[in-house]
Amino acid sequence: MSTIKEVQEDIINEFEVFEDWMDRYNYLIELSNDLPQIDTKFKTNEYIIKGCQSKVWLNADYDDGKVVYTADSDAIITKGIISLLIRVLSNRSPKEIKETDLHFIDAIGLRENLSPTRANGLLAMIKQMKLYAIAYDVKFGNN
Amino acid sequence: MSTIKEVQEDIINEFEVFEDWMDRYNYLIELSNDLPQIDTKFKTNEYIIKGCQSKVWLNADYDDGKVVYTADSDAIITKGIISLLIRVLSNRSPKEIKETDLHFIDAIGLRENLSPTRANGLLAMIKQMKLYAIAYDVKFGNN
């Protein structure tokens, strides 16, 4: 399996071919289909991350030293970005997740989508993903 | 006795010789001494006209068909202007007072001192002088 760094490089390369925003968004829409479907039992208020306008549901399981994320959103572009985040962070050790700098976001021009001023809840989502990692690290980690 | 119009012209002529503001103010300071002294029994709250910063006391008697004003102020320039107003309006019939347009104020450049935004209570004073005239007109006039 590729490292987090490698996956981020892959994503950056994939996005490099797109000259304009519509292509990038089209690709995100495509990627939204790849999102590992969250079990419907987690699509409740308890698992919701509230942006102002779009809803994001997130769950994290712990499996053999790795955190496995599943998620969903009612907005498609948001879902596409989540699918990138999961591709990078899911199936990693808590320690790796905690320490990762998600530089690919900037590199592919999605930073603004993650700013706290945006309405999609993605920033809160990243925070929540890291929180899960920290929690599992405390519970199962050996430090 | 000169008419209101003549007195206003006199005042305008007197002020014409002054080239700058300090001379005009010096003259007003001089005039403040000419102000017919108000009887101390009228220097009470009842007779006060409140500007924001200077106090003006005003009384009006009715004598043989004429309104006779006396006044005072705790600020000297204000007092000088009052003395001009009294020179123009005192000892006139209520009807004359009511109808007079005090154009001399503008002509000698004192308009701004009479604006409602100023702190000296002069505008309220003119209003009160006219009110006295109206009241005496109602009481003693034959219309």
Place this chain on the structure above:
Amino acid sequence: MFDIQKVREDFPVLRQIINKKPLVYLDNGATTQKPRCVTDVITDYYLRKNSSIHRGVHFLSSQATVEYEKARETVSQFINAKNKHEVIFTSGTTGSLNMLAFSFGEKYIKEGDEIILSEMEHHANIVPWQLLCERKKAKLKVLPFNDDGELLVDQLEYLITEKTKIISVIHISNVLGTINPIKKIIEIGHSHGIPVCIDTAQSIQHVPIDVQKLDCDFLAFSGHKLYGPTGIGGFYGKEKWLEEMPPYQGGGDMVDEVSFEKTTFNQLPFKFEAGTTNYIGAIAMAEGINYIQGIGLSNIADYEHELLEYGAAKLKEVGGVKIFGNAFARTPIFSFHIENVHPLDTGMIFDKMGIAVRTGTHCAQPIMQHYGVDGMVRASLSFYNTKEEIDYLCTGIEQVKRMFL
């Protein structure tokens, strides 16, 4: 008619390039753009004339006071108030409505009393009354609207009881564009001796308003939606109410005499203007009013009506668009869904095309609840918008449909 191209030149921001596309600004419900004359006044004031007002004796202060009171005169004439001192400068519609809810509430609202709002209100005309109701144990009652976005005014008679103390309604809906029959609402209120407040945040810039003809008791609006600056707004109240109501905020200038034992208040309008007011904001807002009066409010209303008819027809043509609200009388505010597309997705695609619309609940969650949706896309137009921009909006919708459906 006016010359649209000439008008657009007065608004430099309209020439901006956003995401490599010319800006198509359709977010006028949130805030309007400013003509250059407004910023000229602001700059001129700050760099050549600035001084605090409050009856200062020095020249600059006196000049600023005169200009500030002239601005009050401008607003007063604009809404045809009977008395200039019935116009109070506030921080905006929200500030005005909070002032009203507090001051009116302190004087007139007791436990068990009722306040009538409509289901169509902006949060600014809901939350201040809720806060009041909580403090005073009073009750809100709500006049509903039908799916076309029309208030069911006939029901007002049934909502009114002996405990009803005030009615506060939105003039033009910031979501549905509906022009509500406020004259009728005011008449019904008055026939029961109940005062009526109208929220004109979305109307004062679009249709002529005459408070004496309307006979409304209170009115609130924002400068920044009236082609003026942020941080300034207006409140109108009939003298008889303002004289009776206690002050809202305390501070400099709204007082007459102050001691720790007893403080007395200044006369109207100053009683309701505590502290250093936004005098430059007021002067610049007046300039904005002068600007639109130069164009003519009825010219504006006519042209905007043209945009409404053109836009409504076009959006129907494009297909797959659900428009919320279809009132007989309305202004060019189009709130819609592209069917099966999340409003946020629509807004994000529009943004990259240079189209600025608002998405979300538009500070009117009860309207969202009415239609059972989480949010809407809103295109809200002003007199500087064009039919070509509406065409481009439709191109945007086609683009979204291509991408998501």
Place this chain on the structure above:
Amino acid sequence: MFDIQKVREDFPVLRQIINKKPLVYLDNGATTQKPRCVTDVITDYYLRKNSSIHRGVHFLSSQATVEYEKARETVSQFINAKNKHEVIFTSGTTGSLNMLAFSFGEKYIKEGDEIILSEMEHHANIVPWQLLCERKKAKLKVLPFNDDGELLVDQLEYLITEKTKIISVIHISNVLGTINPIKKIIEIGHSHGIPVCIDTAQSIQHVPIDVQKLDCDFLAFSGHKLYGPTGIGGFYGKEKWLEEMPPYQGGGDMVDEVSFEKTTFNQLPFKFEAGTTNYIGAIAMAEGINYIQGIGLSNIADYEHELLEYGAAKLKEVGGVKIFGNAFARTPIFSFHIENVHPLDTGMIFDKMGIAVRTGTHCAQPIMQHYGVDGMVRASLSFYNTKEEIDYLCTGIEQVKRMFL
């Protein structure tokens, strides 16, 4: 040290000719002038970037939101707040203090409770508390000052009782120039578990302020006295209080979910920022802060101290001038009488000489009552004033004496 001539060039208004005389602006206590960079920001925003904030999805809105939050960051760093969300944008000091009196009052003040102010307060820090006391049947207690204009801080211990709920004091007197020992007052308050608010309307632009070092609970100031625009100000509150206090105004953006049955509120700082805030005002105020930080607050304090010493000596020399206040620690605010001359007469002569001073009660009638006067003439200086201007003030005094005595 900084270059005073260069600094003056940043403030175009200082070159104005008033009544044929160069303007000598000594009314900085009322409002400060604006450097050109502040108006540049305002114009740039309105003509190129204007858009309502509130997390819009389109580019301009997003950009404005970012800039607005950057302005909050600037203020937060300027006063060294622990958390950015402890900084609330308001309409000014008066707005801030009214918000505090209301929200703190709603939560913590009950019948019989006591609030301590000083005898030196500006009306903005008196009247909101009086209005609160009247509503809640609470009581004001007053910490006096001596004839030198120094608070009798030792008496604070005697004023405090178990019913004391808050202490609110002015940092620097807008009349006497006194720099009050707020650190000591805060310590005394805290030793009894009582929170302390400081009114920094006259201090934040003159001396460095660190809310964490001071450990004050609340702080209020105005943008227009901080070289920024009108209609904007700041409020700081410790998180633990702000979390507990109920909102002040209701409206858009300060809410989370709204229905007619139940409304929940947004998190800090938004809970206290209802409606469309003065976002351009906030951004321009931050520019004003950046400007004075560029010069350096301690450079400013040093130079202003020089002006204080020079001015105090000169005014003593000129003779026949009674200065009110002679505190050990103070700033260059000179309130005085020319003996036997009404302040209004003095002010009017000064005006014609181009000297802008304020006359009257300076929104601090209790100070007037203390000294048994109706009003005072006040010359209040800023870092762009010069010793030559002080000399000219003295020339003005001589002129007044010649005319009236």
